[in-house]
Amino acid sequence: MDKEGKMVIFCLLLAAMSCPVFTQIWSATVVKSLDALVSSCVVIPCSFTHPEGNVPMSRLRGIWHLLNDRDQCIYHNDDTQVLDSFKGRTRFLGDLGRSNCTLEITSINDWDNGPFCFRIELLATSSSNKFSFVEDCVELRMLHDPVVPELIHPKTAIQDHPYTVTCSVTHTCSTHMPKLTWSRGSADGIIEVHRERHLGYWEVQSTLTFIPEEKDDHSEVTCTSHFHGSKTSSATLTLYVKRKEDYNHIIIPTVVGIGTAVIFGVFCIIMVKKYKTRIAELQNQDGRMWNRLSRLSRRIFSDGPRPSRSDLRPNNVNSKSCADQKISKPRFPSPKSQPKSCNYKEGLDDSDDYMNTAEIYGNL
Structure with missing residues (x-):
């Protein structure tokens, strides 16, 4: 490598070390789109970086505005700068000192679809230290009907054995998560878990455990999700209860059938014996009668044909x-x-x- 090439590389390294712009840039991580239930709420996760390094929170200002006009703010430290349609409905959940710019919007309206962008301002510095992340904005998809819960359960329940049903529902408002209720069971048999599935989407999961009885066969179990803003959705399953391993329903009919067959067989034998005895009696009576008639006929017809x-x-x-x-x-x-x-x-x-x-x- 010649001297000119070495000089170029040295100059680039020196410029990178002397200029902070090359070491850290303006960037934001915002979910691109989210489902938002009308009348409920939505939480927009957001994080950012800036070239100033660690800056006290008092020198930072976070603003959320519309994509087409950064002066149309949906959130601002100064409430007078916020659009009338968003006043009282937005709340900053992040910590600017920790590069967190998460925003909450409540009482979602059908027209609150965005896109919404985040802007960071470093106070008491030059005007160049203000940046709007217009390439990383979020757009909301309006849902007029709430998400239906999903039920996970075994197909068949066994009588007097524990039976478990899991109900889960997704949402986009982690600050006001839905409340899941059951049509049966007690609080002691319910376990509830709240977790993040992926960026911006959360899941509430409720597990119900109860002991079904024979009377519960073909009954219904319903899980209802109550969303923030008074909207609800539910899912229902039909319970099929399998009786305990009990052979009475087999033994009793079998015994009854065998007993009936034995009684019928004895009755038939008795009737056959009586029939045979009667036949024998009739045969004897017929023989004696025939003999009597034969002798009588010989006496009456003695003048008849020649005797044998x-x-x-x-x-x-x-x-x-x-x-x-x-x-x-x-x-x-x-x-x-x-x-x-x-x-x-x-x-x-x-x-x-x-x-x-x-x-x-x-x-x-």
Whole structure:
């Protein structure tokens, strides 16, 4: 490197060390946009740096004004410099000595959309130490309806077991955070947390723990968010309660069913036995009746057709006496000349006697 190059670098380093403008510049960190609920409030987070280093707060003045005209102030130390539409509605929350320029706006109107910019002035110095951060301004998005809370919970609750529901809602007013309330439960079972999610946005989270009962099945649990300015929003869940592990609803119907089946089976067996006994009795009665009718028919119709061979057989008493008899058979016998056989009956007439002896002779 030649001497000229070394001389240029040395001059630049010397200028940087001797001029504070190169060591620290004017800058501001402001959220670009925020949601603002009409009639509620909004807090605009802001921080800044300036080249003067540590300056007593008494020598600093912070101003918030409209982007198009820095003389239209929405906040100023001198209240007479504030626009009439913002008087009493703006409050400086920051600490200028710690480079904090946070602003609060309450009772938000529909036309309070901005953009709003921050300006810092160092008093008792030259006019060059006043700076408006017009490139880092905030614009508000008006919300006419509040944000609906979000519920996080298990799908099913178990009877007589702790059940937890979490309700959360976002907002942009950390000085007047929303109040969350529940439709059931007590304060002892509620835990509330307030935290910043990201720059300018905060979250209120309420956790409810309670023990559901069987009667709570299909009941509703509602979380309501009360915003600053009297606007509210709510979210509701339907509670589904699962009964305890109880098998009575299974055991009792099963026992009743088995008992009914046993009773019905015993009844059927008894009825079958009675039926079989009755059938047997009827069969016996039918047999005796048939025998009686058969004998009666033989008596009544004795003059009818010729009796069968079984009817002509001699009984046991006559069989012995007739067994020893010898029947003489002439070659051409005459019915009237033949002595009466053992089968002869006194009550039969001549024609019947003839027929019976003929049958006997034919069989012999």
